[in-house]
Amino acid sequence: MKNCSACHEPVDVSDRFCETCGFLLIKDSSAMATFQALTEPIFPNCQKCDSINLEADGFCNQCGFRNPIHRDRFEQILQPGFAALSDRGIRHSQNEDCFAIAQLADGRSIIVVCDGVSSSMNPGMASQSASQSACESVQESLKANLDPEAALVQGIHQAQLAVAKLASISKGEPPSTTIVAAIISDCHSNLSNSDPSNSRISSVQVTIAWLGDSRAYWLGSTPETSCQLTQDHSWCEDVVAAGELSQEQAERSPQAHAITRWLGVDAEDVVPSLVTIDLAGPGRLVLCSDGLWNYASGVPEFYQALHHPPGTEAKVIVRQGVEFALRCGGQDNITIALLELQSKGPETS
Amino acid sequence: MTTQFNAQVYQNAYLPEGSQEVNAIMTITTDSESDGQTGSRISGTSGTPRVFGVICDTSGSMEGVKIQSAKHAIAKVIELLPSDAYFFIVTGSSQATLLSGLTLATDSAKNTALAALRTVTANRSTAISTWLNLALQQFKLMPGAIAQALLLTDGQNDSSDLNALDKALNACENQFQCDCRGVGTEWRVSQLQTIARKLLGTADIIADASAMEDDFRAILGQAMSKQVSDIALRLWTPQGAKVLFCKQVSPEILDITNKAKAVSGQIADYPTGAWGNQESRDYHFCIQVNAGNVGDEMLAGRASLVYSQNGVETKVAETRILAIWTDDEVRSAKIDRTVAHYTGQAELAQVIHEGMEARAQGNFEVATAKLSKAVQLSDESGNEATMKLLRKVVDIEDAATGTIRIRREVRKEDEMALETRSTKTTRINR
Ligand SMILES: [Zn+2]
Ligand SMILES: [Zn+2]
Numbered sequence: 001m002k003n004c005s006a007c008h009e010p011v012d013v014s015d016r017f018c019e020t021c022g023f024l025l026i027k028d029s030s031a032m033a034t035f036q037a038l039t040e041p042i043f044p045n046c047q048k049c050d051s052i053n054l055e056a057d058g059f060c061n062q063c064g065f066r067n068p069i070h071r072d073r074f075e076q077i078l079q080p081g082f083a084a085l086s087d088r089g090i091r092h093s094q095n096e097d098c099f100a101i102a103q104l105a106d107g108r109s110i111i112v113v114c115d116g117v118s119s120s121m122n123p124g125m126a127s128q129s130a131s132q133s134a135c136e137s138v139q140e141s142l143k144a145n146l147d148p149e150a151a152l153v154q155g156i157h158q159a160q161l162a163v164a165k166l167a168s169i170s171k172g173e174p175p176s177t178t179i180v181a182a183i184i185s186d187c188h189s190n191l192s193n194s195d196p197s198n199s200r201i202s203s204v205q206v207t208i209a210w211l212g213d214s215r216a217y218w219l220g221s222t223p224e225t226s227c228q229l230t231q232d233h234s235w236c237e238d239v240v241a242a243g244e245l246s247q248e249q250a251e252r253s254p255q256a257h258a259i260t261r262w263l264g265v266d267a268e269d270v271v272p273s274l275v276t277i278d279l280a281g282p283g284r285l286v287l288c289s290d291g292l293w294n295y296a297s298g299v300p301e302f303y304q305a306l307h308h309p310p311g312t313e314a315k316v317i318v319r320q321g322v323e324f325a326l327r328c329g330g331q332d333n334i335t336i337a338l339l340e341l342q343s344k345g346p347e348t349s
Numbered sequence: 350m351t352t353q354f355n356a357q358v359y360q361n362a363y364l365p366e367g368s369q370e371v372n373a374i375m376t377i378t379t380d381s382e383s384d385g386q387t388g389s390r391i392s393g394t395s396g397t398p399r400v401f402g403v404i405c406d407t408s409g410s411m412e413g414v415k416i417q418s419a420k421h422a423i424a425k426v427i428e429l430l431p432s433d434a435y436f437f438i439v440t441g442s443s444q445a446t447l448l449s450g451l452t453l454a455t456d457s458a459k460n461t462a463l464a465a466l467r468t469v470t471a472n473r474s475t476a477i478s479t480w481l482n483l484a485l486q487q488f489k490l491m492p493g494a495i496a497q498a499l500l501l502t503d504g505q506n507d508s509s510d511l512n513a514l515d516k517a518l519n520a521c522e523n524q525f526q527c528d529c530r531g532v533g534t535e536w537r538v539s540q541l542q543t544i545a546r547k548l549l550g551t552a553d554i555i556a557d558a559s560a561m562e563d564d565f566r567a568i569l570g571q572a573m574s575k576q577v578s579d580i581a582l583r584l585w586t587p588q589g590a591k592v593l594f595c596k597q598v599s600p601e602i603l604d605i606t607n608k609a610k611a612v613s614g615q616i617a618d619y620p621t622g623a624w625g626n627q628e629s630r631d632y633h634f635c636i637q638v639n640a641g642n643v644g645d646e647m648l649a650g651r652a653s654l655v656y657s658q659n660g661v662e663t664k665v666a667e668t669r670i671l672a673i674w675t676d677d678e679v680r681s682a683k684i685d686r687t688v689a690h691y692t693g694q695a696e697l698a699q700v701i702h703e704g705m706e707a708r709a710q711g712n713f714e715v716a717t718a719k720l721s722k723a724v725q726l727s728d729e730s731g732n733e734a735t736m737k738l739l740r741k742v743v744d745i746e747d748a749a750t751g752t753i754r755i756r757r758e759v760r761k762e763d764e765m766a767l768e769t770r771s772t773k774t775t776r777i778n779r
Pocket of ligand 2: 047060
């Protein structure tokens with residue numbers, strides 16, 4: 001018998017989802033090691049009153065204070081060039097963001113970032129369930145030879161089911177979350193037909209799917225070769241795209257940042273936007289929640305905020321990125337996942 | 350039979366920097382359905398015995414139509430008693446008489462009791478303490494039963510009995526629950542309310558003796574619907590916190606703050622009495638905690654229901670009351686609408702009480718101000734029952750603005766009805 005890492009109710013080892021809260025139960029031991037303990041307190045004693053009588057979710061049974069839990073700030077490093085970090089920020093009492101990252105044996109990588117909607121019930125559980133369900137589903141789909149777009153569509157569908165399941169145990173506004181998910185596949189462009197100089201450039205194929213305003217950016221070696229890969233599903237973005245208002249006018253509206261698509265039973269439109277691009281390295285693929293990009297929305301600013309010399313480890317960059325957002329005020333939860341894409345020319349032949 | 354308890358907390362957990370007061374409403378509902386949901390159920394031993402005690406005033410002032418109506422209404426109650434319930438009848442004047450001792454409500458026991466009832470006559474004075482003490486003796490014959498009583502009186506307690514009544518009430522507290530009814534207009538509202546509040550019951554006026562039968566029937570119906578008794582509301586609070594109050598706020602206001610029984614330094618039990626199926630009550634907690642820093646989150650309270658039987662304690666329906674300090678004023682300024690609603694209902698009862706007191710003292714200026722506020726509050730909250738009672742005491746020109754004129758000539762029973770029923774609240778539309 002083990003316990004669900006989200007709601008702590010006992011679960012059957014053979015279950016895929018927690019019967020109580022619908023939380024995806026990770027079987028892969030390394031991922032489990034990362035996520036099982038997420039909701040547990042970091043320190044054995046209360047940081048306010050020093051009592052060792054803490055609840056499993058960090059509340060002190062003596063003074064009542066909620067102690068830091070791993071979920072407040074958690075990091076995963078898969079490779080020197082592949083890491084993610086999520087932080088509760090300064091203004092929020094809980095971290096309602098989550099991420100899941102994975103690397104398949106064939107070298108393909110998967111990144112999922114979710115940002116639970118604060119006004120909904122259990123947003124933290126929603127983002128955690130969604131990111132883990134999506135990531136696990138995408139891995140299975142890719143192993144079953146689905147193409148990346150189909151794998152992402154399937155993954156987001158699974159995430160939607162997981163979030164919808166949470167609604168049955170939550171009263172109030174049903175749990176909801178944004179999601180941005182990417183599959184990165186190496187695809188050496190050895191087809192150097194006309195231009196011989198191309199033969200040394202390899203590119204990677206990145207497929208991205210999203211709902212809401214969590215973003216993906218590509219950071220090349222200069223701001224000019226960098227770009228934003230996603231377009232928010234937000235009120236602001238929608239009215240500008242429809243030509244109703246200018247970017248400036250729209251930004252001024254109080255509902256500018258209201259999202260228009262999300263995952264959850266109350267979502268009207270759960271069809272993700274999809275994009276597939278071939279990107280030429282070297283460069284860095286970044287997926288993040290609005291807790292970061294709110295402070296560096298434009299590509300040049302974003303590039304500036306996360307720029308580091310070649311060879312800098314991914315964990316250093318994501319940590320510095322979180323630091324940057326905290327210095328700017330940390331108004332929201334901050335999540336950054338980063339994958340470094342090397343310029344791997346074909347072996348000298 | 351199992352009783353399933355469900356609890357939900359309504360609050361705005363966000364507090365501005367430095368703030369220490371946490372308010373929350375806990376809604377508790379019961380259900381008998383076993384729909385396979387993750388259960389918070391308490392099983393009373395199947396068919397926990399129910400004892401219903403009738404305590405009837407037979408002092409001299411009851412003479413005439415009042416005693417006739419009371420005898421008639423009590424006879425009806427006896428006839429209606431389910432055969433698996435137990436009952437007894439105490440009649441009281443300056444001393445108490447056991448008209449019918451504790452017995453199962455069989456047909457023959459009922460007939461014996463009815464025959465005894467016919468012989469009852471009214472005389473002598475009123476010493477309620479003796480009635481309660483005799484009733485307590487009867488209830489003690491069946492420990493563990495769901496113990497409920499109905500007390501009927503028409504007059505004030507003898508002033509010589511006041512100390513004895515206090516003592517009797519302390520002895521009876523948590524031993525049985527008692528709904529109190531005053532017939533006519535010669536009894537004192539505050540006295541009956543004191544008895545009812547101490548014994549977790551309701552107090553009301555029966556102005557017209559002919560209405561007694563229906564009222565008694567309703568009280569019996571309520572009493573017989575109870576499935577489990579001695580349910581305590583258990584509240585854990587963090588070290589250094591203070592419970593400013595704990596009140597039942599629906600269906601009517603009952604302050605139970607002073608009824609707290611300390612379980613440990615941080616845990617107290619508040620009695621809630623017996624519960625039937627398909628009941629719903631709301632409780633308001635106001636907890637003062639040590640202020641946290643912006644960004645801190647605190648468990649300000651953990652509320653649950655506790656039932657003990659044969660020394661085994663069952664805890665169900667645990668809910669959390671949180672405090673989160675924020676510098677986001679939009680978030681902290683929002684008052685939860687359920688909390689706001691019941692804060693308003695409590696104020697409504699308070700201003701009626703103060704207004705009627707001022708009126709009784711001939712201070713019409715204060716009375717007008719208080720009752721004007723009362724009219725506004727009942728209008729705002731849609732408390733039509735209270736509004737109806739207010740209309741008999743004041744002339745309302747515009748309810749929304751509280752433009753009223755106080756009536757000089759008011760029937761005594763209308764005054765008393767407003768006073769006794771002002772604690773009845775409405776629920777919020779969710
Ligand atoms: Zn669970
Ligand atoms: Zn502590």
